[in-house]
Amino acid sequence: MSPKTYAPEQVRFWRDSWQQLFLENGSGPEGPIKVKRAFPLTEPDRFIVITDIEGEFIGMLDTCRGLDPDSFRVLEEELEHEYFLPQITKINSIKDEYRVMNWSVETDRGPRTFEVTNRRQDIRWLSDDHVVIQDADGNKYEIKELSQLDSDSQQLLEVEA
Amino acid sequence: MAVNEQSDPYLRSRLPQQELAAQARKDLGGILAPEERVLYAAVSDMSLQGTYADTWIVLTSLRILASTPQLSQTVQEVPLAEVTRLNVEHFVGNGILSAAAANQTVNLARFSRRFAVDIEKAVAEMEAVLEQEPVAANFVRTHDKAKQIQRKKMEKESNRCPNCGRIMKGSVCPHCLQKGKLIRRVLGYVKPYYPQAIVSTILLIGNGLLSMVQPFLTGLLVDEVLMQNDLGRLRAMVILLALTHLANAGVSGFRTYVVAWLGQRIIRDMRSAVFRHLQYLRMDFFDSVRTGAIMSRITNDTQSLQNFIVQSAQQLLLQVVMVFGVGVILFRYDWRLALMTLAPMPLIVYAARLFSRKMHRVYRGIWIRRALMNSVLADSIPGIQIVKSFAQEPREITKFEHRSDQLFGRHIDAAKYRGMFMPFLTFATSLGTVIIWGYGGYLVISNAGLSVGDLVAFLYYLNQFYNPLRGLSGFSDVIQQASTAAERVFEILDTEPEVKPESSEIVLKDVRGEIEYNDVHFAYDASEPVLQGINVKMKPGEMVGLVGSSGSGKTTMANLIPRLYDVSAGQVTLDGHDLRDIELQSLRNQIGVVLQEPLLFHGSVAENIAYGVPNASRSDIVWAAQAANAHDFIMEFSDKYDTQIGERGLRLSGGQKQRLAIARAILKNPKILILDEATSAVDTETEKLIQEAIERLVKNRTTIAIAHRLSTLKNADRILVMDKGRIVEQGTHEELMAMDGVFARMVKMQSEVSSNMLAS
Numbered sequence: 001m002s003p004k005t006y007a008p009e010q011v012r013f014w015r016d017s018w019q020q021l022f023l024e025n026g027s028g029p030e031g032p033i034k035v036k037r038a039f040p041l042t043e044p045d046r047f048i049v050i051t052d053i054e055g056e057f058i059g060m061l062d063t064c065r066g067l068d069p070d071s072f073r074v075l076e077e078e079l080e081h082e083y084f085l086p087q088i089t090k091i092n093s094i095k096d097e098y099r100v101m102n103w104s105v106e107t108d109r110g111p112r113t114f115e116v117t118n119r120r121q122d123i124r125w126l127s128d129d130h131v132v133i134q135d136a137d138g139n140k141y142e143i144k145e146l147s148q149l150d151s152d153s154q155q156l157l158e159v160e161a
Numbered sequence: 162m163a164v165n166e167q168s169d170p171y172l173r174s175r176l177p178q179q180e181l182a183a184q185a186r187k188d189l190g191g192i193l194a195p196e197e198r199v200l201y202a203a204v205s206d207m208s209l210q211g212t213y214a215d216t217w218i219v220l221t222s223l224r225i226l227a228s229t230p231q232l233s234q235t236v237q238e239v240p241l242a243e244v245t246r247l248n249v250e251h252f253v254g255n256g257i258l259s260a261a262a263a264n265q266t267v268n269l270a271r272f273s274r275r276f277a278v279d280i281e282k283a284v285a286e287m288e289a290v291l292e293q294e295p296v297a298a299n300f301v302r303t304h305d306k307a308k309q310i311q312r313k314k315m316e317k318e319s320n321r322c323p324n325c326g327r328i329m330k331g332s333v334c335p336h337c338l339q340k341g342k343l344i345r346r347v348l349g350y351v352k353p354y355y356p357q358a359i360v361s362t363i364l365l366i367g368n369g370l371l372s373m374v375q376p377f378l379t380g381l382l383v384d385e386v387l388m389q390n391d392l393g394r395l396r397a398m399v400i401l402l403a404l405t406h407l408a409n410a411g412v413s414g415f416r417t418y419v420v421a422w423l424g425q426r427i428i429r430d431m432r433s434a435v436f437r438h439l440q441y442l443r444m445d446f447f448d449s450v451r452t453g454a455i456m457s458r459i460t461n462d463t464q465s466l467q468n469f470i471v472q473s474a475q476q477l478l479l480q481v482v483m484v485f486g487v488g489v490i491l492f493r494y495d496w497r498l499a500l501m502t503l504a505p506m507p508l509i510v511y512a513a514r515l516f517s518r519k520m521h522r523v524y525r526g527i528w529i530r531r532a533l534m535n536s537v538l539a540d541s542i543p544g545i546q547i548v549k550s551f552a553q554e555p556r557e558i559t560k561f562e563h564r565s566d567q568l569f570g571r572h573i574d575a576a577k578y579r580g581m582f583m584p585f586l587t588f589a590t591s592l593g594t595v596i597i598w599g600y601g602g603y604l605v606i607s608n609a610g611l612s613v614g615d616l617v618a619f620l621y622y623l624n625q626f627y628n629p630l631r632g633l634s635g636f637s638d639v640i641q642q643a644s645t646a647a648e649r650v651f652e653i654l655d656t657e658p659e660v661k662p663e664s665s666e667i668v669l670k671d672v673r674g675e676i677e678y679n680d681v682h683f684a685y686d687a688s689e690p691v692l693q694g695i696n697v698k699m700k701p702g703e704m705v706g707l708v709g710s711s712g713s714g715k716t717t718m719a720n721l722i723p724r725l726y727d728v729s730a731g732q733v734t735l736d737g738h739d740l741r742d743i744e745l746q747s748l749r750n751q752i753g754v755v756l757q758e759p760l761l762f763h764g765s766v767a768e769n770i771a772y773g774v775p776n777a778s779r780s781d782i783v784w785a786a787q788a789a790n791a792h793d794f795i796m797e798f799s800d801k802y803d804t805q806i807g808e809r810g811l812r813l814s815g816g817q818k819q820r821l822a823i824a825r826a827i828l829k830n831p832k833i834l835i836l837d838e839a840t841s842a843v844d845t846e847t848e849k850l851i852q853e854a855i856e857r858l859v860k861n862r863t864t865i866a867i868a869h870r871l872s873t874l875k876n877a878d879r880i881l882v883m884d885k886g887r888i889v890e891q892g893t894h895e896e897l898m899a900m901d902g903v904f905a906r907m908v909k910m911q912s913e914v915s916s917n918m919l920a921s
Contacts, residue, residue, distance in 0.1 A: 017265040040253070080211060084254035084273075098336070099645060100328050110213035114275075115328040117320070120532065136320060136328040137274040139254045159522055 004059040006050070008066035013074045021078055023050065033058065035075060040083045041132060041142070048075070086112065088133070088143045091153035100136070107141065114139065131157070173215075174204040174279050175326055185219050188230050198222040200290050203283035205272035207255060208232055216270050218258065218280075220287050222296065225260050227270040237269045241296045247284050251277060258284065263299065278319050281312045310684050310729045344640075347466060347647050350427050357423045364416035365475055369482045371409040372625060373490065378402050380618030388613065424471035431463045435653050444725045446656055448685070458653060462646040469643035480629035487626045494619050495611050501600055502623060505593045506630065512589060513631050516582040523578055527571045534564040590627055597623060669747040673736050674701040674832040674863035676722065681731035683717055683886075691717045693886040695731075701832075704864040706874035708907065709883030715867045718883070719835045722865070723752045735833075753831035753862075759822035763807035766795055769821055773829040781828060788857050789824035790850040791817070816847035823854045834859060836866040871908050880904065 004025075012024045022031030034055065038047040048061040064072060086107035095102045101116040114135035116122045122134045131143040146154060174181075178201065185202035186193065193199070201220040208214045208229040216229040225247075226238035243262035250257050256277055259268045272280050291300045322329050327336050351358050382398045385391070436459060447455070491499040541548055541557045548557055597620060604611040676699040683692040692714045699705050707715040720726055721733050724740055733740050740748060753773070761769050770785055771777040777785075782802065786792040794817055798804040806813060813821070826834060836855065856876065859866075868874050875894055882890035882897070882904045890902050897904035 018261070019259065019266045019268060081255070081257060081271075082252050084211065084252065086213075086254075098648070107213070109207075109211060112213050117328060119529065135275075137277070139274045159526060 006059055006061045008061060008063055011061065011071070012068065013071040013078075015074055021074070030058070035061075035078050035082065037079060037083055040085070041126060041130075044079075044083075044085075048079070085132075085140050085142050088141050088149075088153075090150060091156045094156050103133075103135075105141070112141075114141070174276070178202070185217050189217060189219065189228055192226070192228055192236055193219075193221060194223065196222075200294070201283070201287050203280065203287075205258075205270045205276050205280065207271040207273055209237060209268060209271055211255075211271060213273075216272075218270050218283065220290060222294075225269065225287070227258070237267055239267050239269075241291075241294065243299060244291065244297055245299050246301055247288060247291075249280060249284055256280065278315050281315060285312060310682055310690060313729070343644050343647050343651070346651065347470060347643070350431055351423075351470060353430075354423055354426060357419055357426075361416055361419040361423060361475065362478065364412050364419065365479050366482060367412045368409060368416065369479055369486060371405055371412065373483075373486055373622075374405050375402065375409075376618040376621030376625070377490075378405065379621055380612075380614035382614070383617050384612045384614030420471050420475065424467045427470055428463050428467040431466065431650065432459055435459050435463065435650060438654050438656075442653075442656055444720075455653075458649050462649045465646040466643060466650060469639065469646070473639045473643065476632060480632045483625060483629040484633065487622050491619065491622055491626065494615050494622075495601075495604070498597060498601055498604070498611070498619055501596055502593060502626065504596070505589055506627075509586065509589050509593075509627065510630065512582065512586055516578075516586065519578055519582070520575070523571065523575045527568065527575060530564065530568040530571050534561070534568050537561045537564050586631075593627065594620060594623060666744040667738050667742050667747075668744045669735075669738075669751060672751045672832040674751075675699065675736050676833065676863055676865075677734045677737075678718070678721075679732045679734065681718075681721065681733060682729045683714075683721065683726065684729050685717075685726075691886050692728075695886075695888060697881060697888060697891075699863055699865070701863055702861050703878045704859050704866060704876065706877035706880040707865060707867045707883060708871060708874065708880060708904065713883040714886040715883055716837060719837065719865050719867055722833065722835060723749050723754065751832045752835065753826035753829050753833070754835045754837070755819070755822045755826050755858075756837050759818045761807045761813070761818060761821065764805070765800075765803050766798070766806055766821070767802040769806060770824045770828055772825055777828055782824075785824045785828035786821075788827050789820045789854040791820035791824045791854075794820075814847075816844070816851060819851055820854060823851070823858055827854075827858055832862060834862045834864040836864060836868075871904075871911055882907075 006023075006025055010026055013021065014024075015021055016032075020032035021035065022029050023033055024030070032053050034051050034053060036049045036051070037044055038049050038060070045065070046063045048064065050058045050061060052058055064075060067075065086109040088105045088107050090106040092104040092106065093102075094104075099117070101119070102113065103116060104113045105111070114137075116133060117136045124132045124134070126132060129144075129146045131146055133141045133143075135141070143149065143157075146157065149157075173184075176184075181202040181204070182199040186199050199219055199221055203218045205216045205218060205227075206213060208216055208231070209227070210232070212232075214229045214231040216227055218227045219225070220241075222241070224238045224240045225244060226236050228236045239260040239262050245261050245263060248259045248261060248266070250259070251274075255271050255273050257268055258270050258272065258280055259266050261267075288300075288302050291297045292302050294300075320329055321327065322336065325336055378398065378401060382395075382402070386395045386398050439455065439459075488499075491502060537557070537560050541561070548554060597616075601611060601616045601619060603609075605613055605616055678695045678697045681692055681695040682690065684690045695714075695718060697705075707718060709715055717726070721728060722735075722740070724745060727741065735743065735748070735751075762772065767779070767782050770782050770791075774781075779802075783792065786795055786802075795802060795804070836859075859876075866874060866877060874880055877894070879891060880894060880897055881888050882902075884903065890897055890900060890904050892900065898908065
């Protein structure tokens with residue numbers, strides 16, 4: 001089967017009662033499939049890679065825009081499971097203890113505390129305004145627009161991290 | 162304890178199962194039926210909707226359910242009678258636990274990666290419970306070996322303290338480590354040198370006392386000599402003053418020497434201890450810690466420990482002596498003045514602390530920005546060829562200037578703070594002096610019991626009081642730094658060495674060389690099993706070739722023999738003994754290794770050939786080189802066998818290095834030989850020479866040869882074809898070709914590639 005490009009207007013996504021994901025592209029159902037973002041940080045809503053259950057490449061969906069609402073919801077849910085990236089909305093404190101940074105933040109998913117062990121590797125500046133932080137357990141957190149955070153949060157990140 | 166935001170769910174998940182079950186019962190009171198027994202309870206930190214909220218995962222006598230009390234009482238559940246299996250899936254930043262029934266799968270709960278290990282463990286334990294539950298008749302436990310190994314590895318890899326659950330940067334938890342114990346352990350290194358330590362401490366106190374005498378003498382000089390116009394005593398006083406200065410200089414000079422000796426001696430002991438321990442650590446340790454970091458521990462961290470033991474500890478003592486000694490003297494001179502002196506003290510201490518904290522941050526900012534700038538350099542200069550060929554010079558320049566600007570900004574910040582704080586500190590201290598001049602001057606003039614000499618002496622003492630005080634205020638930082646360094650050093654010393662002293666160890670003497678892999682599994686890290694059930698027997702003297710794509714487990718399989726790594730499950734035996742029962746030294750004496758990229762040490766050619774057999778005779782070395790087809794090129798070198806090679810010596814070609822490595826193996830004369838891709842990236846002529854050398858080498862040895870170039874395995878008695886950690890085909894070259902399977906396909910592909918290369 002050669003890889004294909006799916007058009008959002010023609011493709012439909014759904015889940016069966018075993019929580020398996022399927023798609024239909026006019027030529028009967030395909031699946032179970034898996035979906036992954038190709039650019040989870042820079043283009044999260046585009047270039048969705050579709051693979052079979054073993055991870056073998058099937059095709060790509062260039063954009064989620066144009067999907068029917070049900071498919072869109074299912075796909076978003078799958079992608080959110082696959083790449084969980086809470087948005088930090090406020091930094092309460094960053095404390096250094098034994099070379100481990102203890103962060104206390106507010107996110108769009110609720111309050112969270114986490115630890116960062118390696119400043120250089122784990123705090124990734126995609127631009128001067130876009131930061132992705134990885135904690136000691138491998139969880140990731142994003143600040144899409146640092147300039148939109150309150151000045152205390154900005155300063156904490158500037159000084160501590 | 163109710164579920165609330167204050168109690169860390171992670172810490173709670175470490176409670177004993179009984180307590181957890183009781184808590185779950187309480188929290189889920191509205192959900193559980195009165196007769197419903199809680200069989201098992203676990204905690205997660207995320208709701209199914211993907212918000213951070215404590216969530217219960219509970220196995221009861223009726224069902225398996227998950228509920229997030231914060232989000233009303235919604236319940237995800239599967240009746241116990243229907244459960245067929247439990248699934249855990251791990252994704253980026255989170256994972257999902259689900260329960261499958263005959264006609265559906267129900268997602269029970271999500272968890273952040275912090276809980277990944279705990280959930281895996283909870284699932285394993287819940288599976289064990291389910292298996293015993295008569296109600297759960299449909300449940301099938303999956304006895305997946307790879308899964309079990311993965312769980313075990315995940316647990317091992319967790320960088321959380323098994324005791325308190327906090328993140329540890331090394332293998333030692335600094336929270337559970339008592340600082341006092343740490344410092345005591347550091348001081349343990351001083352023990353052999355107590356006499357010297359005591360002498361230096363006495364000298365130190367001598368220094369303190371001598372400096373305290375000087376202001377006193379100055380006071381006397383003013384009152385008794387200058388005010389009395391006594392020329393005769395002036396000479397005596399001046400000489401006395403000069404003598405105390407001389408004595409002070411002498412004592413401090415001697416002390417400097419003793420302290421330096423002591424410090425260097427201790428650091429030497431510590432360095433050796435760390436290095437000695439390091440030599441016997443397992444390969445895993447070196448895989449997980451960067452070489453640079455290890456080197457820094459031996460040099461930098463032991464150095465900062467030395468600084469602490471010698472400098473800081475003595476400084477502390479001196480400062481304490483000075484503060485108390487001078488404090489008492491100040492009050493004895495005049496208690497009113499002394500109180501005045503103390504007045505600005507809190508301000509000074511506070512300002513000094515504030516300043517040092519602030520500066521610490523600013524300097525760290527500078528350090529980080531400098532590192533960022535350097536990383537631009539480290540990228541663009543070695544990669545200059547790429548930069549030029551893609552015409553990206555302007556971009557690199559912009560990148561560098563951006564970082565350079567940031568660094569500039571940080572330096573300016575630092576200058577600003579220094580400009581603000583330093584003068585303030587000086588001013589505050591001078592203010593103290595001015596107050597003393599004012600009030601002291603008033604006391605002198607109004608004849609209130611203070612002489613001019615007293616005032617002068619007092620002012621002298623004042624300085625001797627403020628300075629150590631400032632030093633003491635920063636002392637907690639010094640201790641902090643030292644304990645971090647100590648922690649890093651002790652982390653190495655506390656890492657278990659590979660050889661466990663066991664009495665039952667077998668010391669190998671004569672070895673036949675029969676190797677057997679018995680259902681061997683192996684994984685470097687939890688996510689990827691490398692070997693999955695290897696079963697193979699190698700006869701003494703047999704040459705076995707390993708082929709397969711990179712990552713198929715060939716090298717790993719070979720590395721198990723010298724026990725660079727240990728199996729995750731199953732066993733490898735040599736002559737019927739489990740490798741783990743054999744004394745390591747005697748095992749490795751039987752094994753010769755010729756690696757893909759042979760490592761040569763700094764030293765002569767002869768020393769390198771004789772690396773495994775340091776007492777080999779000169780003639781043996783030459784014969785080994787002969788057999789390895791290395792002799793001829795060695796004789797071309799200006800210093801022949803005495804030629805310096807390695808890091809700072811002569812640069813050898815890949816083919817030359819390989820033949821030296823073969824000579825090394827021939828000289829060692831091992832029963833078992835591991836060849837890792839011994840012929841790669843050399844011209845045909847050299848390859849022929851190497852091939853010849855190898856043929857001589859493998860004779861009468863059990864040989865495991867790993868190769869990408871399939872043609873080099875023509876002489877192998879047997880070839881094992883590996884794929885994804887399993888042996889998929891085996892037989893001689895001819896047999897495998899006749900089989901027309903994976904191996905035949907690989908051979909065809911390689912000959913196509915090489916003929917294409919010839920054609921182009």
